[in-house]
Amino acid sequence: MTDTAPVFLPMDGAGQRAHDRPRSRELVPAPAPIERIVEAQARGDWESVTQLLEQHWSSLLRTSRAAMREVVNALPDAVLEAKSRWAAARQYLNFAPDDGRVRPARFDFEAAQPNDAGELIDDLAQFTGQTAHERGQGHFQSAATIAETAIEAVKQASPAEMKTLRPLLPGLRIQWATSLLFAGDIRAALTEFEAAYADAVAFDSDRMATAAAGSIALIHSLTGDLVLARSWLRRQPTALNGGFEGPGEFDGGPGDAVTVMGALAAANIAIDELNVEEARAWLAKDPGDEVAPEQWALRLGVASRLEVLSGDPLAQSLRNRAAVRARPAHLAEDGLNGWALSFSDVGIRVALRDVRGATEALAALDAGDGELHRQAALIARIWRLVRAGEHVQAVAVMESVPTDERSLRVGMELLAAAAIIHLSAGAKARAAELFSTLTTMVAEQGFNGVLMRFSDEDYEALCASSGVRPEVREARRALGGELHTTAQAAVSDIRLTERERVVLRHLLQSRKLNDIAAIEHVSPNTVKSQLRTLFKKLGVSSRDDAIKVGRRNPGLWSDVGL
Structure with missing residues (x-):
């Protein structure tokens, strides 16, 4: 090949140009397996893709799991139908943990041999995918039923099957336990999280051990056994824990979803201890909805407890309602989510001395x-x-x-x-x-x-x-x-009309006059008239003063569905 521009070649220690030395047998490294797989995918050569995946399955699980997931998810339906094991492989990659330290399972893409766990792995991958899907749809009881089926299948496994299966179990068990927890079956969830922790420790999976221990700690913090909750937080691997004596930096980074349950548990414990600053510090360690979206209602519950203890319960109530409205109703009505939101609402209403609101919130809590x-x-x-x-x-x-x-x-x-x-x-x-x-x-x-x-x-x-x-x-x-x-006393002698309540609601949400008019489909003059009568009844002369009265007295607007 002829160069079109001068190339400055490196010199060796004796001043000899590198090209004057004998050429090595391999000047250019061979493409990595995942690169060859991606190239074959780009060509549409699915036979080469599947052959390379089978050949390098174990090593790719350790080094290129995210890229593997993209490739397997792109497999055409014809490939999945021709060899059902690829459907199982897709389920596994989508729902098993991204943990390079878990010993990878080798999917046997040929006929299963006697005592192989291939068929069982297929079933468990399918169950795990289904339970995660049902949970994501807010069908928590259905998700729990599928999880129970998977757990029973493991109990019936033979010793030979268990030998193959055990390295996969930490991540799978955490999915099943999470479904049980979100369905409200905390005792069964606790048992499965404990089994997941034991398996994770046995197979050196720090991330799964952290997720399991944090979940166990959260359950104990909810039931009031704070000694056990602290004990389980301390059992999180040191590399991810940062020490429970105070908020530490997670080596997994603030955006690691496996840390969320432990952070919420630690915040919950600090609230029970009346340690406001520590609770706020632990909530700051929570990776948030973008990284761990399933725990959205739980984090609202913990944040609500903190605001009731020392903060602004009314502002938290508005945040809670906004979060609920931003999601499909079925995600907020049942199971753990329904409990967290109802329990938060009761606490907030009691703190604000909103008797009517507290009674309604308690009725919702009773319904669970x-x-x-x-x-x-x-x-x-x-x-x-x-x-x-x-x-x-x-x-x-x-x-x-x-x-x-x-x-x-x-x-x-x-x-x-x-x-x-x-x-x-x-x-x-x-x-x-x-x-x-x-x-x-x-x-x-x-x-x-x-x-x-x-x-x-x-x-x-x-x-x-x-x-x-x-x-x-x-x-x-x-x-x-x-x-x-x-928690100021309610203004019991003020009677607002429905329209005045609505206007007060808009003021509490910091909306301007023209915005209120546009939302309510009325003229700005109509809103001005409503504001004048509202100010007169509240005994104030400005929107800021009206907001202060409204914040102190949620009974004035609590029935308009903020």
Whole structure:
């Protein structure tokens, strides 16, 4: 080949030009297997594509999984129909974890030999694809049923099949456990996440171990077993954990989806400990909806708890409603998502002293049939009765709760409610005894948030009579002051018309006069007239003052569906 321009060739140590030395046998490296596969794909040579994939399957799983996925997803239907194993391979690549440290499974594209797990792998890949699809559509119970079928198939596997299958199980089990969790079956999900963790550790899959341990920690944080939750967070591989003593940098990067459950669990624990800054720091580690979209309702739930504790519950309520409206209704109505959103709404309404809204939110929570629904509805119902002074009814509800349904969180909430009821009835000794037991559990678990249930007067009386002075007392006082300023009493004597409520809603969303007119299909003068009557009823003279009144009193607009 003749060069058309001068080429400056490198010199060796003796000053000899490289081209004067004997040529090596391979001047240009041979194309990598994935490059040859992509070239064959571009030519439409699917026979070469499949041959190369079969030949280099194991090594490509370690080095080029994302490119493999694109190629296999591009296989024509004729190829998939001619050899059904390619459909299974596609399912596996689409739903198995992107983890180069998992020992790859070799798909046997020829006839399965006796005791091979090929047929079982095909079935499990199909089940895993189906359960992920159903979950993505919001069909959580259907997703859980498919996951249970896959789990049962593994239980029936022979030892020879399990030997081949086990390296694949961590990622598959996490998919199945996630379907069970989103359907609300937290006990079955916990069992499967624990199995996924054991398999991940056995096969050195740090990412899958991190995902499993973080999910287990989140479940325990929801049920109130904070000791176990912290223990599982510490069991995340060090490379990804960064240390649970405080928010660390994940080596997997802030955009790694396997870290989301652990970050939410850590934030949830910090909220129970009344550690606002740490909770905010952990939420900042959450990779967010773009990276981990399935957890959108969970992260809203944790963020809502934080804003109720110390922040702006009304603003969070608006964010929650905007997030729900941006998604299909079926993703927000059932399972874990439905629980997280309803539970958040109850907490926010109670914090804002929106009695009507809290009652409606509690009804929505009551309608759920999952374990978390039942526990959250029970806690909310008891405290509503206690706050209303209906102590006899509250005791009746408390006594009706079976022992096996009393999680640690429920148990501590019941103790706190019982202490208040006995104190109100004049049984100070019994109230002090219950308070002492409660504070012992609080010290063990770090569940300081339950102490926020007591009014300042009751808290001081119980501390004095029991001789117990929890270390969290000062933090409780500080947060109590913040909550007091947030939860202003409702303006009960103001009666707005439906149109005035709608206008107030638009003001709270920072919309200008012309924007309101365009959205409501009325003239700007009509909006001006409505604003004048609204300002008069609220006793204000500007939109800023009207917004302040609206933020303090959600009962004025809560029935217009913000």
